[in-house]
Amino acid sequence: MTDTTNTAALTELPELRETVRALMPQLRADLENLTRIPSVSLPAFDQSHVDASAEATADLLRAEGLDVEIVREGGAPAVIGHLDGPKGAPTVMLYAHHDVQPPGDDADWDSAPFEPTERDGRLYGRGAADDKAGIMAHIAALRAHKGRLPVGVTVFVEGEEEIGSDSLMTILERHGDKLRADAIVLADSMNWDIGTPALTTTLRGLVRVVVTVTTLDHGIHSGMFGGAVPDAITALVRLIATLHDDEGNVALAGLKSGEAADLDFSEERLREESGLLDGVSTIGSGPLLSRMWTKPSLTTIGINAPSVEKSSNTLVPSASAKLSMRIAADENPADAFAALEKHLRDNAPWGAKVEITLDDQGSGFAADASGPVYDQARAAFADAWGKEPVDIGVGGSIPFVAAFAERFPDAAILVTGVEDPDTRAHGANESLHLGEFENVCVAEASLFARLGAMPRD
Template structure:
């Protein structure tokens, strides 16, 4: 199988590069014709492998569903990926054009080259590796709006769920532990995103005439945001759940290198680093609406807003976590300032019971492809659709895998795919289909 996949890789890479050249950014501000083009290109790739394919739209971006039957009585495996991508950001931050895939030092650079068009092509490569002798039934589901919250996913699952039902689900949108060490993602944090507005005045007034007695909204907002952490940097919102992560070796030096933390800047929080990253709550201010430095004047600003992203423990209820955050913000309003909290997005986490024959075969396939045993990891980021699949298909074994590694920089400038790891991912998925097909029926 390794030799077979190696022979397929030049064509697989060419198809990946063609997909990557399509700027399929699903955010409203970008041309959605490109997302349509990406969906059709994905559909054509699946049709070429003998799948019956349809493009579905349930109020959102186009998703692609394809199916190919396996031998009589064989289990069905559903393969998930997404074809939409994040905005590229400022082209000046990239060392090569974001939508022109470019190889440097064994890595393929480009927006979506890893997240998640390589996931799409890993599925295609596994199908090509088996050719006419597919050992299982396969359903491929490639979403078109994962990067903007998967708003239409519940409707897709409601209206097309029976087409997606499977004995095992492979969700290719995560990462491996490092280059050379495969991983199964067994926990994901949930997420809450809110916008908090602080108001102290009904209009702006002269800072010289009224400053010292009248609070401005920006200072009040800053003080409010500061209450969400204690002096050590731990989240100070009472009542949030927390867990402990896998006991893997993750020294602070690796965290600093992978995150780009500047010399002299301290690591925040307490407990093991991986628990802080994977299973404990985290709160980040990700945006501010205030006058810019260039446009500011000597005025007490009457109102200011911040966007807050909160990651929650894998087993924490998302709405309960939102209420705890909201109560904290309202209770800590400085100087009687008016505080409003708007829920913008929520999502449940995921904790897998990663045992049973499908997980055994997945670990064996990874060991075969990499030549070393995989590790179980958590991911601090949130993939709410995983919880949606777990709820819709409670009997299916859900495998969260991926093509990324710590140097991928998904969502950032210079996103890249390690080509050697990508080939091993393709080998592992082809072997996984074979191993699941060989399980007792």
């Protein structure tokens, strides 16, 4: 290999922060305009807004000189754009998503969810962080190198990440050649805390099921038959209770587990970030980060049964619960589902009938975070924050990361993001720390320069 390092691409590094800072007012204005579009991809919501956010994203990319198309493969619209770099330069694929979670009850927000509002250095609004700030970080890096792009760039902005990315595999199958790259930046994760950047190197997988317990063929009087006949709600609750041991560890046999990176994370920090009430203990055993990043967890996220307000003195014949299980990065989701299904059937109380429906599943991800691209990414973070990043895991699941890793096995996958521990993505008062957002934009612009300066054949 002939070392033709493009040292000119690195000469602008000291000026990149000032360049990005000058761009911030317009970047923020564009972010606010995107945030005002209520692009909730859940089918119960008006999908014309998802179309509008795809068009707005496409317009932003076209304005930066990219060749852009909007693609649909049975689902919500995705945006693909491309701009060539210098001959022989690497290509970077930039991922984000333009759809958002439902806002929930407006009364839970301190300001209107789709009217971006600044308070104490944070921009509040649904999608302001997750993930429209990811889109704008990509735009920022393009604008910072306007007219002198040191790398080839492909941007892929998905429109249905928040509902499971059902058409992603078809998009990768039919449009994958357009997305092929030497490095992939997936901007949908978080940093360790304010002032400390992070690369996400592990993600847990996901298995989500609905379990229905039935004990009767019809409801009956609780006074006449209670004490001899089991009701479905009590049977369901007893069944759910078998999923954890007394310490709160997942009690399923055969599930894989791992150990998280040795970072300083106290119970006090966990309580502050999670809102855990005084007197309520943590669950599970082992280091806190391992419990949240690399060990399995199981949560009841919904129950179908008569509400308190509408209940009657009746033995309920059938009740259902939705269970969300997070699994180790190297766990096979099919194996985990089989273990959960077996446990639920084996532990049904009083002979209750159990029906289990697989709602969703996705693989985890574990990166080999070494090599020249990772070296340049870490250096770019240091350029922006003035300190080295840490490698973190995330307990949540982002199944599309595994899909990209499978489709592009030779690409270095960098899982980054704009969020911090107080972002509250998916919840009321979601927000973006504006100072950290600027650092993210500087880091991505620096990454372009550093990758463009790498040796070429």
